[in-house]
Every structure is written in C-alpha cells, then in structure tokens.
Amino acid sequence: MMDKDSQQPFDVLVIGAGPAGMAAAVRAAERGGRVGIVDDNPNCGGQIWRGAEDDHGQEATAWSSRLRNADITKLFGMRVFHQPETGVLLAEGTDDVCELRYTNLVLATGARERFLPFPGWTLPNVMGAGGLQAMVKSGLPVRGKRVVVAGTGPLLLAVAAYLRKQGAEIPIICEQASWSSLARFGVGLLGRPGKITQGLQLKKELAEIPFAANSWPIGAHGGQVLESVTISRGGKTEVIACDFLACGFHLVPNVELQSLLGCQISGGFVQVDEFQQTSVQRVFCAGEPTGIGGVELALVEGQIAGLAAVGEKNAAQKLFGERRESHRFARMLDRAFRLRPELRSLPSAETIVCRCEDVPYSRLQEHRSWRAAKLHSRCGMGPCQGRVCGPATQFLFQWNPDSVRPPVFPARVGSLGRVVSGL
Amino acid sequence: MLKMQCAKPIRKRLRKRNIKRSRVPLSKTSSVIFAPSADLTTEGKEEFAVLRGFHFKLDRAVMVPVQRHWILSTLSVELGKDRIGARGYALRDGMNAATYDVVIVGAGIVGAACADECARRGMRVAVVDREMVGSGATAAGMGHIVVMDDSEAQFALTRYSQQLWQALRRDLPEDVEYDQCGTIWVAADEEEMAEVRRKHDYYAQRGVPTLVVDSEALQRLEPNLRDGMAGGLLVAEDAVLYPPCAARFLMERAQELGAQLQLGAPVTQIGEGRVRLSDGVEIAGGMVVNAAGAWAPELTRGMEIKKRKGHLVITDRYPGFLRHQLVELGYLKSAHSVTSDSVAFNVQPRRTGQILIGSSRQYGAEHGEVDQAMLTRMLRRAQEYMPGLGQMSAVRTWTGFRAATPDKLPLIGPWPGDKSLFLATGHEGLGITTSLASARILVDQITGAKPEIPIEPYLPSRAVKEVAHA
Ligand SMILES: Cc1cc2nc3c(=O)[nH]c(=O)nc-3n(C[C@H](O)[C@H](O)[C@H](O)COP(=O)(O)OP(=O)(O)OC[C@H]3O[C@@H](n4cnc5c(N)ncnc54)[C@H](O)[C@@H]3O)c2cc1C
Ligand SMILES: Cc1cc2nc3c(=O)[nH]c(=O)nc-3n(C[C@H](O)[C@H](O)[C@H](O)COP(=O)(O)OP(=O)(O)OC[C@H]3O[C@@H](n4cnc5c(N)ncnc54)[C@H](O)[C@@H]3O)c2cc1C
Numbered sequence: 001m002m003d004k005d006s007q008q009p010f011d012v013l014v015i016g017a018g019p020a021g022m023a024a025a026v027r028a029a030e031r032g033g034r035v036g037i038v039d040d041n042p043n044c045g046g047q048i049w050r051g052a053e054d055d056h057g058q059e060a061t062a063w064s065s066r067l068r069n070a071d072i073t074k075l076f077g078m079r080v081f082h083q084p085e086t087g088v089l090l091a092e093g094t095d096d097v098c099e100l101r102y103t104n105l106v107l108a109t110g111a112r113e114r115f116l117p118f119p120g121w122t123l124p125n126v127m128g129a130g131g132l133q134a135m136v137k138s139g140l141p142v143r144g145k146r147v148v149v150a151g152t153g154p155l156l157l158a159v160a161a162y163l164r165k166q167g168a169e170i171p172i173i174c175e176q177a178s179w180s181s182l183a184r185f186g187v188g189l190l191g192r193p194g195k196i197t198q199g200l201q202l203k204k205e206l207a208e209i210p211f212a213a214n215s216w217p218i219g220a221h222g223g224q225v226l227e228s229v230t231i232s233r234g235g236k237t238e239v240i241a242c243d244f245l246a247c248g249f250h251l252v253p254n255v256e257l258q259s260l261l262g263c264q265i266s267g268g269f270v271q272v273d274e275f276q277q278t279s280v281q282r283v284f285c286a287g288e289p290t291g292i293g294g295v296e297l298a299l300v301e302g303q304i305a306g307l308a309a310v311g312e313k314n315a316a317q318k319l320f321g322e323r324r325e326s327h328r329f330a331r332m333l334d335r336a337f338r339l340r341p342e343l344r345s346l347p348s349a350e351t352i353v354c355r356c357e358d359v360p361y362s363r364l365q366e367h368r369s370w371r372a373a374k375l376h377s378r379c380g381m382g383p384c385q386g387r388v389c390g391p392a393t394q395f396l397f398q399w400n401p402d403s404v405r406p407p408v409f410p411a412r413v414g415s416l417g418r419v420v421s422g423l
Numbered sequence: 424m425l426k427m428q429c430a431k432p433i434r435k436r437l438r439k440r441n442i443k444r445s446r447v448p449l450s451k452t453s454s455v456i457f458a459p460s461a462d463l464t465t466e467g468k469e470e471f472a473v474l475r476g477f478h479f480k481l482d483r484a485v486m487v488p489v490q491r492h493w494i495l496s497t498l499s500v501e502l503g504k505d506r507i508g509a510r511g512y513a514l515r516d517g518m519n520a521a522t523y524d525v526v527i528v529g530a531g532i533v534g535a536a537c538a539d540e541c542a543r544r545g546m547r548v549a550v551v552d553r554e555m556v557g558s559g560a561t562a563a564g565m566g567h568i569v570v571m572d573d574s575e576a577q578f579a580l581t582r583y584s585q586q587l588w589q590a591l592r593r594d595l596p597e598d599v600e601y602d603q604c605g606t607i608w609v610a611a612d613e614e615e616m617a618e619v620r621r622k623h624d625y626y627a628q629r630g631v632p633t634l635v636v637d638s639e640a641l642q643r644l645e646p647n648l649r650d651g652m653a654g655g656l657l658v659a660e661d662a663v664l665y666p667p668c669a670a671r672f673l674m675e676r677a678q679e680l681g682a683q684l685q686l687g688a689p690v691t692q693i694g695e696g697r698v699r700l701s702d703g704v705e706i707a708g709g710m711v712v713n714a715a716g717a718w719a720p721e722l723t724r725g726m727e728i729k730k731r732k733g734h735l736v737i738t739d740r741y742p743g744f745l746r747h748q749l750v751e752l753g754y755l756k757s758a759h760s761v762t763s764d765s766v767a768f769n770v771q772p773r774r775t776g777q778i779l780i781g782s783s784r785q786y787g788a789e790h791g792e793v794d795q796a797m798l799t800r801m802l803r804r805a806q807e808y809m810p811g812l813g814q815m816s817a818v819r820t821w822t823g824f825r826a827a828t829p830d831k832l833p834l835i836g837p838w839p840g841d842k843s844l845f846l847a848t849g850h851e852g853l854g855i856t857t858s859l860a861s862a863r864i865l866v867d868q869i870t871g872a873k874p875e876i877p878i879e880p881y882l883p884s885r886a887v888k889e890v891a892h893a
Contacts, residue, residue, distance in 0.1 A: 084795040368686075372555045375562050375667040376598075383739050383818055405820050406793055410739060413780070414813030416820070417802025 009087065009101035010036040010073070012309045014108060015080050015257065018046020019295050020287025021108030022063045023302030024309070028106075029070040033310040036100065037072055038091055040079035040409075046110055047130060048295055051137045063299070075100075081407040082416065083261055090411075090418065097415035104282045104309040107258055107270075108302055111251035111288035113155070114391045116339075117353045117361065118346040120220030121247070129159040129248035136166055143167030145243040148229050150174035150217045152337045153250035154294075161205035163246070171240055173206075174215040174231050176249070177337050182213055185336035218346060220245055250337050252391040253289040259404040268394075275308035275316055276301055284309055293330030300326055344396050353396075354389040356382020361396075370399035383410050523549045523683075525869065526698045526708035528690045528722065531561040532666055533847050533854055534714035535673040536862035542680035544866055549706055550674070550682060551698060553689035557670035559716045560854060563823020565735065565771055565781055566669070567748050568662040568856045569606055572625050576832055576880035581853060582631065583876050584860030585660060591859070598668040600774040606661035607636070607645065607747045609768070609808065610653040615752040619656045626658065633658050647744055647811045663748060663771055666855045673858075690715070693722050696843040710869055712845045713838070717826040719848040723838060726883065728849050731827040732788040734797055735781050739816040742776035751808060766801040768808040778815065780805050782852075784825075791822045827851045835865050835881040845869060846883045 012028040014021045017039035029035040037044075044067055045051070049060045067074075078091040078098065089100045113128045120126065127135070129149060136142055147168045149160045152175055160170050175182065215233035220226055228241045255265055264271045264279035270289045272278055278285050286301035300323045307316040347353060349362035357378040367373035370380070370393060379393070380386030386401070393399050407416055525541050527534045530552035541548040552558070568588050572578045588601070595601045610616045619635055626633045634657040636644060641655050678684055692699040693713060698706045713719050717730045751768040769781040783801045788794065798820065806813045826849050828834060834849040847865050850857055864881065867874040 368555070371558070375555075375557060376671055378598075381819070383816065385818060407817055407820070410816040410818050412813060413736065413738065413802055413815050413817045414806065416736065416817045417799050417806065417813075419799055419803075 007101065008034075009103050010034050011102075012036075012104045012106060012306065013089070013100055013102035014038070014106040014306070015089075016046065016108035016110055016287070017041070017044035017067075017074075017076065018108060018110045018287060018298065019048065019063065020110070020298035020302035020305075021046070021106065022067050023299045024106040024108055024284070024286055024306030025072050026063065026066045026070055027303045027306035027312075027315075028310045029072045030066075031307065031310045031312050031315075035070070035072045036075060036102075037067075038075040038078050038080055038100065040077065042077050044074075044076070050134060059295075059299075079409050079411075080257060081409045081411040083406075084418075090415065092411050092415045097412070097418055099418070104284065105261075106276075106284045106286060106302070106305045106309055107261075107263075107278075107289065108285070108287045108298070108305075109254040109257055109289055111253045111292060112387065113248040114250055114252045114395075115247070115388055116151075116249050116343055116346060116392055116395065117351050118217055118219060119348050119351050120222075120226075121217075122352050122355055123220050123222050123226045124224070125222075125226035125243060126220050126245045126247060129155055129246040131248075132244060132246040133159045133162055136163065142244070145169065146171055146241065147244040147246055148172055148174070148217075148231075148240055148242045149246045150215075150229070150231065151248045151250070152176045152216075152339065153248065154333070154337075155248060155251070156246075157206060159246055159248075160209055164205065164209065168244075170209045171242060172215075172231070173209055173211045174217065174233070175211065175213050176216040176340055176343065177213060178340075179213045181336045181338070185332055216343065216346075217245065217247060249339060249343075251288065251292050253292065255289050256385075256387075256404050256408045258283075258285060258289060260406060260408055274320065275313065276305035277308065282309075291327070291330045292333060293326055294333070297323065297326035297330055339395060347396070353392060354379040354382065354386075356380075356384050356389075359389075364393065364397070367397075370394075370397075371402055373399070374402065385410070523547045523706065523708035525549075525710045525712060526551065526706050527712040527714055528552075528693060528698060529559070529714035529716060529719075529848075530556045530670070530674060530684065530686070531559045531714065531716050531854070532557060532564075532670040532673070532858040533716070533850060533861055534712070535670040535677070536858040537712055537714055537847055537865055538677035538682050538684075539673040540862035540866045541869075542677040542682045544870060546866075548677065548682045549685070549708065550677070551685045551688045551690055551700065551706065553687065555686050556674050556684075557667035559718070560823050560825060561666045561670050561716075563733070563735065563821060564666045564852075564855045565769070565779055566600075566664045566666045566855050567606070567771060568664060569748070569853070570626070570631055570658060570661060571853065571856075572622065573831060574880075576877075577853075578625075578629065579876045580833070580857050580860050580881070582629070583863075584857045585662075587859035587863070588662065588664075588856075589660070595664070595669070596672060598665065599672055600665040600668070601662060602664070602772075602774050603660065603662040604772055605657055605659040605747045607641070607749050608656040608658070609641070609648065609749055609751050610655055611751065611753070611808075612653050616653045618752050619654060622656050631658065632660065645746060645749060647809050648749070649808055649810055652808075657747070661748065663773070664855070665773075669855070690722060694841055694844060708843075710843050710845060712847055712865065714847040716848055716850075716854075717824040719826065719834075719846065723844065723846065726834065726838075726846065726849075727829055728826050728834075729786055730789065731825040731851065732783070732785040732791075732794075732822055733781065733825060733852070734783045734793065734801055734820065734822050735779060736798070736802065736817050736820045737773075738778045738780070738812075739818055740776035741778060741815060744776075744811070744815075745770060745772040745778050745809075747772070749808070751804075764797065766797065766804050768804050770805060770809065770812070777818075778812070780812065780817075784852075786827075791824075793820050793822060825851045826854075830885075832880055833857065833861060834883040835861050836868050836878060836883055839884045 011033040012035045014025045014037040017037050025035050025037040049056045078093045080089050080091045082090040113130050145168050147163050149156050160173050212233050215231050218232045219230040221228050228239050229245050230239050258270045269291050270285045272285050272290050276284045276286050284305040286305040287298035300319050304316045304319050347361040351361045353361050359377045359379040363377045364373050374380045380389050524546040525548045527550045530550050538548050538550045570581045610619045623633050623635050637654045689701040691701050693711050713723050720726045720728050748771045764785045766783045771779040783797045828849040834846040838844040864874045864878050
C-alpha cells in the first residue's frame with residue numbers, strides 16, 4: 001500500500017464519503033483543488049448508497065462516476081480518530097495509520113440510528129433498522145423470516161421495503177408518531193415533487209405491509225433469541241411472533257469529530273454559516289450533522305461546502321435556494337417524528353441501558369448528570385464510547401453529552417501515540 | 424434527593440420542637456432577605472436561618488435566592504432545658520436546625536474520607552462541593568493503592584493508609600473494584616536491580632512483604648513485558664480500586680451517620696468557622712476543612728500548591744494480558760523531578776480486563792486538554808516496556824490535576840492564622856492511597872486524639888508562603 005502520509009496539505013480534505021462528502025469532494029475537485037476524501041467504509045456511498053454493486057438510482061450513479069473520474073485522493077477503509085495539531089488529522093486503517101494535512105476541511109460524517117432501551121431490546125435478533133438492512137446487504141438471509149419493523153422515522157419505511165424485497169415477511173411497521181403529525185408530514189410533502197415520487201415508489205413497495213401509527217415496542221421476548229414482540233398500539237397491547245425486530249428511533253448526527261475540533265454545537269447539531277462553515281475557520285460541515293434532512297439536503301450542503309472551501313462563493317450561492325427547500329423538508333421531518341414523552345417510561349428498572357458495560361436503568365436514575373452517571377456507574381465507558389447510550393439517556397433524562405476526548409473512535413495505542421512529524 | 428430524604432424527619436422534628444410554621448408566600452419573590460429581628464437580641468439568644476440543610480447565624484442581613492418549591496417557615500426554637508430562644512427562618516428542603524461541628528469543602532476522595540471519619544466520631548458534618556462526589560482529581564486518578572518510600576513520612580502515611588484500605592476491604596461494594604493485584608517495580612537494567620534490592624531491604628525492615636524477582640521470574644509473572652528486563656520487586660499487598668465509587672461509598676457511609684451533603688454549590692470564601700457559597704448562603708461550623716484538592720489555594724491563600732497535570736489512556740478489555748500494576752523504577756526519577764515534564768511506564772490491570780496506561784507529569788498546564796506531545800511520549804514509553812500494547816484498542820484519553828507541594832507530602836492539619844481552619848490537601852499522585860490515613864490524622868487533630876503516626880511532617884505550617892503572614 002502506498003504511503004498515505006502527505007506532508008503537503010490537501011486544499012480540501014473531506015471526511016465522510018456519503019452523499020454530502022461525495023458532493024463536496026467532487027465540486028471542489030472539479031474546480032481544480034487538491035482534494036482528498038476519507039471514509040471508514042471500503043467504498044463511497046455512506047449509509048444510503050451503501051453497497052457498491054447495488055443499484056441506488058440515477059443520482060447515486062451520477063455522483064459515483066463523477067467521484068471516480070475526478071482527480072481525488074481516495075482514502076477508503078480509513079477512520080479519522082484524532083486531530084493532534086491544528087491542520088493535521090490522524091486516520092487509521094486495519095493495519096496502518098496516516099497523517100493527513102489540510103488547508104480546508106469538510107466534515108460530512110453523517111448520522112447513526114437512535115436506540116431506546118425497552119425490556120428485551122438486548123436479545124439476539126433485536127437489531128437497528130438500518131443495521132439489519134446493512135447486514136442483509138452484506139449477506140444475512142431473511143427470506144421467509146418474519147421481521148417486525150418498529151420505532152420512528154422514514155428510515156423504517158425504506159428498511160421495510162428493502163427487507164420485503166429480499167423475501168422477508170413484514171407483519172407490521174410500528175411508528176410511534178401520531179397519525180396527525182404524520183398527516184402533516186404527508187401534506188407538507190406535496191410541495192416537493194422529488195419526495196413525492198420517492199414516496200410513491202415506496203408506497204408501491206409497501207403496499208401490503210400493515211402500518212400502525214401511535215404504536216411502539218414495549219417488550220421483546222424469547223429464550224435464547226427473539227421469539228415475539230409486545231407492542232403498544234393505540235393504547236392496547238398486542239403480542240406478535242417474529243424472527244427479527246428491526247428497531248430504530250430516527251437518527252442522531254455524528255458530531256464527535258466536530259466537537260473535538262472545537263466547532264460550536266447547539267441542540268445536538270453543528271452550527272454553520274451560509275457557506276456551511278462552522279465556528280472554526282476553514283472547517284466546513286455538511287449533511288446530517290447540521291440537521292437531519294435526508295439525501296437531497298446532504299447533496300446540496302455538500303456542494304456548497306465543497307465550492308466554498310475552494311473559494312467559489314458565487315457558484316455556492318446559486319445553490320442557496322435549493323438548500324432552503326430541503327431545509328423545509330428537514331424541519332418537517334423533525335416535527336413529524338419527534339419522540340413522544342411516553343417512550344421515557346419504556347425501560348424497567350432492570351433494563352440494560354448501556355450495553356457495553358451492562359448498566360441497568362435503575363443505576364442511572366439516581367444521578368443528576370451524564371458525567372455523574374458515567375463516573376459512578378460506568379455508563380458510556382465502553383468501546384462504543386457512549387454512541388448508543390448517550391443519545392438514549394439524553395432523551396430519557398435530558399442529560400447533556402460530555403466533552404469529547406481523543407480518540408474520537410477507538411484506535412490502536414500505537415496509532416494514538418504516533419509521533420506526528422513537525423510536532 | 425436531599426428533599427426526599429429529609430422531608431419526613433423534618434416534619435417530626437418540627438413537631439417535637441414546637442416550631443411554629445407559617446407559610447411565607449413565595450410566589451412573587453425569587454429571593455428572600457434574612458435579617459436579625461430586633462426583638463430577640465438578648466443574651467443567650469441567637470438568630471439563625473436554615474437553608475437547604477445548612478444552618479447559618481444571622482448577625483447581619485443576607486439575601487438569598489430561593490426556589491419556588493421551597494417552603495419557607497419562620498421558627499422559634501426551644502432547644503433542651505437551656506431554652507435558647509432563637510428565631511429564624513427555615514426552608515423545608517433539607518432543613519436541619521443544628522449547627523455543624525465541621526464543614527468540609529470538597530467531596531473528592533479526601534473530603535469524603537474526612538466526612539466519614541468525622542461522622543464516625545459522632546460529629547455533625549456538612550460537605551459541600553461545586554460539582555459532585557469524586558469529580559476532581561478523584562475522577563482522573565489511577566486508583567493504585569501503593570506503598571511508597573520516597574521519604575520516611577511518605578512511607579508511614581502510605582503504609583498506614585493501605586492497611587486501613589485492607590481493613591475496609593470486606594465492606595467495599597462491588598463497584599469499588601478493589602483488587603489486591605500487587606505492584607511489580609520493573610528494573611530495566613542492573614543499576615535498577617540495585618534499587619530493587621535497596622527497596623526490598625527498606626520494606627522488609629518495616630514489615631512490608633516483598634519479593635525480589637529475577638529476569639526469568641518476571642517473564643513468567645508478566646509474559647507481555649519486553650524480553651531482557653533485569654527483574655523487579657513484587658509488592659504483594661498493593662492494590663487497585665476505582666476511585667469515584669470509593670469516594671461515593673465513603674460519602675454514603677457518612678450520610679448514613681447524618682452527614683449532610685450539598686452538591687452543585689461553589690464555595691467562594693472560607694474562614695472563621697464559615698463557608699460562603701456563591702449564592703450568598705453561609706454555612707456555619709465549628710471547624711472548616713479545606714479539602715478542595717488542587718483548587719484549595721483559591722480558597723486559602725498562601726498555601727504552596729501547584730497543579731501537576733497527568734494523562735491517562737484506557738484500552739478495551741483484554742483479560743489476562745496484564746496481572747499486576749507494573750511501574751518502571753525510573754518512575755521514581757520521574758515523580759521526583761520537581762521542574763521538568765516527565766513520563767514513566769505505569770500500567771494497571773482493571774477488573775474489567777481493561778488496561779489503564781500512565782503516567783505523565785507536567786507543571787504549568789492549566790487546561791485539561793490532551794497534550795499530544797506528552798501523550799506520544801507516554802505511550803511510546805509504555806510500548807518500549809510492553810510492545811503488545813501498541814496493537815490494543817485505546818478507548819479514551821483523559822487528564823487530571825494533582826495538587827503538588829514542594830516536599831511531595833500532603834498538608835494535613837490546622838492552618839496557621841485561623842484556628843477554625845484545617846487543610847486536607849496536597850496529596851499529589853497518592854491521594855487515593857492516603858485518603859483514609861489523612862482523614863484519621865486530621866480528625867485526630869480536630870478532636871485532640873492521639874494519632875497513630877507522627878503528624879509533624881504533614882502539618883501545613885511548614886508550607887506557608889510569605890503572603891499568609893502578611
Ligand atoms: C443506519 C442508517 C441507514 C439509513 N438508511 C437509509 C435508507 O435506506 N434510505 C434513506 O433514504 N436514508 C437512509 N438513511 C439516511 C441517510 O443516511 C441520509 O439521509 C444521507 O445518507 C445523509 O448523507 P450524509 O453524507 O450526511 O451521511 P452518511 O451517508 O451517513 O455518510 C457519512 C459517512 O462518513 C463516514 N464517517 C463518519 N465519521 C468518520 C470518520 N471519523 N472517519 C472516516 N469516516 C467517517 C461514515 O462511515 C459514513 O460513510 C440511513 C441512515 C442511517 C444512519
Ligand atoms: C493522572 C493521575 C493519576 C493518579 N493516580 C493515582 C494513583 O494511582 N494512586 C493514588 O493514590 N493517587 C493517584 N492520583 C492522585 C489522586 O487522584 C489525588 O491525590 C486525589 O484524588 C485527591 O483527592 P482530593 O479529594 O484531595 O481532590 P479532588 O478529587 O480533586 O477533590 C476536590 C474537590 O473539591 C471540589 N472543589 C474545588 N474547589 C471548590 C470550590 N471552590 N467550591 C466547592 N467545591 C470545590 C472539586 O469539585 C472536587 O470535587 C492520581 C492523580 C492523577 C491526576
């Protein structure tokens with residue numbers, strides 16, 4: 001493998017090769033910048049266009065080929081875990097570590113699913129909705145399996161449609177949001193031709209799948225593995241036999257790297273100016289970390305960030321109108337899928353909240369802050385670094401997250417202690 | 424929490440003591456003025472107010488912000504047959520119509536141990552911390568319970584304290600993770616082997632069991648150490664624990680014996696038997712203990728304490744990789760240095776199977792940020808001794824501040840110039856170990872009991888800067 005270290009800084013270094021990062025890298029490179037793009041996956045595409053061989057539609061194909069054809073240094077299978085010095089990032093692969101220098105940085109780190117604890121959620125075969133989708137994409141067979149899809153957010157529909165296509169039987173999709181907020185969401189969509197077609201396509205694929213609003217899982221049961229799920233549906237409970245529970249409560253942005261770099265974060269989202277620049281000069285942010293808004297917003301924000309990073313402000317400005325429209329969609333998403341307070345009482349005393357460290361709900365109740373809970377119960381101290389239980393406890397107890405310390409992702413001791421040239 | 428605990432006993436006490444309660448409407452006000460009333464200023468009568476568990480004298484007006492949900496009552500109290508006609512105002516939230524014998528500032532492991540010791544000797548004690556239990560250096564420390572022989576006094580305190588931890592062992596809850604894994608002082612070469620023998624003799628003379636191990640034995644005990652180490656000294660009674668939970672355990676024991684704890688309360692001033700909080704509330708105690716760790720000098724001027732920053736890195740779980748706390752003998756050189764920055768190989772097996780990697784020492788750093796140059800030096804050093812560490816997954820890095828004194832001994836005892844003020848700070852890198860013994864000898868001094876070890880080396884009077892006399 002070539003030496004990925006570069007003493008000469010990239011004009012634009014992009015972290016994350018989902019739609020936002022791809023768009024940023026492509027637009028910056030097409031304007032002649034020296035561009036690098038890093039992603040911890042083996043291919044570009046991020047969460048939604050994952051799986052290089054799959055057909056993700058015209059838009060995905062177009063961006064992928066632009067990325068392929070542009071003069072961009074692609075560092076896939078590398079995960080950025082630390083900024084040892086301003087302008088230098090460290091990234092680690094399975095057996096190497098490299099030092100990346102940049103003049104401008106675009107952080108397009110995407111989002112992850114939010115999980116909420118309820119009795120039985122740690123049973124084998126209870127999985128994240130997106131997580132199960134990713135596993136099926138990488139070979140897990142679901143043909144003939146019964147999969148209950150539950151939680152909240154549009155991702156549930158996409159996952160259900162996908163699993164169904166792979167031969168799974170979906171007895172029900174449980175959406176915690178109420179019919180009325182969903183209806184408002186649906187009506188709002190009328191202003192968005194792109195979303196409508198997308199919605200219709202999904203509708204066809206979802207045709208025979210029962211969909212229940214006002215419903216959510218309250219318990220998962222089984223001996224060794226999942227056998228059934230109890231759901232609360234319109235105030236009544238119902239037990240449904242199943243092989244898998246695909247469960248996710250919308251998305252939370254990945255803002256840890258931004259936080260390490262000192263970017264201002266408010267309400268969980270990275271604050272940016274009209275050119276997608278964060279509170280830190282020359283550090284831009286695009287896609288889900290600035291607000292959960294889907295592919296289209298990610299693409300337009302990525303383009304603006306990429307153009308602005310190479311100084312093409314006029315070209316960037318031309319995209320502001322498009323971004324404004326996508327922002328409207330993001331706000332609708334936010335309103336429609338807001339978590340209902342009843343979900344705070346899902347866990348029982350013994351329900352494990354922190355899976356890495358086996359911390360039950362009862363041990364968290366006595367604490368006043370995330371830091372206190374963490375110090376005294378070890379909640380969030382495991383290898384996931386609080387990525388799962390952090391957002392859950394933020395919802396359950398309104399705790400604010402802790403400061404971020406390196407490594408942003410677990411990294412080898414040898415990589416963390418690497419001698420950075422020039423230091 | 425405080426509120427729930429206190430609601431019942433207080434109601435009982437109110438009845439017993441014939442306190443008239445009247446509700447003061449608070450809906451319009453967000454602060455209340457407590458002032459002495461003209462009609463009750465005769466001899467033997469004392470005015471006071473009790474606020475969220477803290478009693479304070481009313482010799483002048485104080486303005487206090489109050490929360491709407493507090494119930495304010497005016498009181499006149501008759502205490503016992505001596506009929507002290509006092510009058511004041513009480514808020515039900517944690518009320519306690521008694522003054523304190525001791526008010527401790529700081530709920531780190533040292534403050535918690537002092538609270539426990541005071542409470543066990545029957546004192547009324549209050550503890551205040553601006554954050555929470557075990558949130559300062561105690562949250563950052565490695566939790567190595569280690570006997571050290573830097574000086575005779577350091578040995579005496581660490582050994583005494585280690586024995587107190589051993590005695591407490593059976594009472595420690597699971598989450599304190601007490602594990603007597605022992606220390607091996609690792610000698611890299613023959614010169615350091617000579618130090619191993621000296622240390623062995625010193626410990627043997629003082630009744631601490633140790634074992635000199637040669638190169639091969641060391642390899643058997645710790646197969647992941649690099650080949651070719653000269654040997655080491657195994658100190659079998661050394662242990663490790665998880666400091667924040669140890670502090671919480673001590674504090675809870677104190678609370679069971681009536682100690683009052685107030686968290687989230689920054690102290691702005693102490694002295695003359697009083698502790699003043701940032702919201703203006705004053706807490707009166709016969710004695711005040713400054714156990715504010717590295718921040719103690721902010722409250723008591725003129726004490727010679729400097730912040731000494733340290734870095735630590737924790738890995739994912741690798742059970743069995745490491746069995747003892749391993750410290751390079753060069754550590755002594757590092758810890759001894761009073762000026763320059765230094766690192767040393769110092770690794771600890773946690774009960775979870777994780778490995779805690781230290782250590783670094785730095786003066787003059789005020790910010791808690793990770794310093795890459797220090798981190799790199801520290802991790803390089805660790806890998807020189809244990810190459811296999813390089814492949815392990817590091818989960819988190821953090822920093823903490825040790826409260827360092829010029830002679831590397833803590834400050835335990837009365838502060839010259841204020842008879843009511845005691846210090847319990849300056850524990851540098853040994854405060855987890857020495858917390859229990861520090862509390863013993865501090866409370867011995869407060870109560871006039873005879874300490875088990877000579878206390879002179881720790882008296883704060885030795886470390887007073889000029890300003891204090893001025
Ligand atoms: C699990 C999951 C499944 C989803 N499935 C669907 C779906 O089926 N349909 C749909 O419409 N929407 C789906 N979404 C939503 C979709 O992700 C977004 O709408 C859109 O992809 C956002 O694009 P993005 O570029 O902002 O982020 P992402 O596509 O998430 O891309 C971010 C990329 O950055 C990488 N990255 C992050 N941090 C680092 C780092 N430090 N170093 C290196 N790389 C890093 C990530 O691995 C990822 O590849 C899903 C989201 C999630 C979380
Ligand atoms: C990296 C590192 C490794 C260490 N390893 C070990 C080890 O292995 N073994 C060992 O024995 N020791 C070790 N130590 C030392 C040990 O951690 C400390 O000596 C010990 O924790 C000190 O406890 P303390 O209670 O005095 O101080 P702290 O724990 O710092 O407590 C002080 C408390 O005072 C409070 N406070 C401060 N100012 C105010 C104010 N104005 N108002 C209200 N409250 C206030 C703070 O919030 C804090 O809770 C280590 C220290 C570090 C930094």
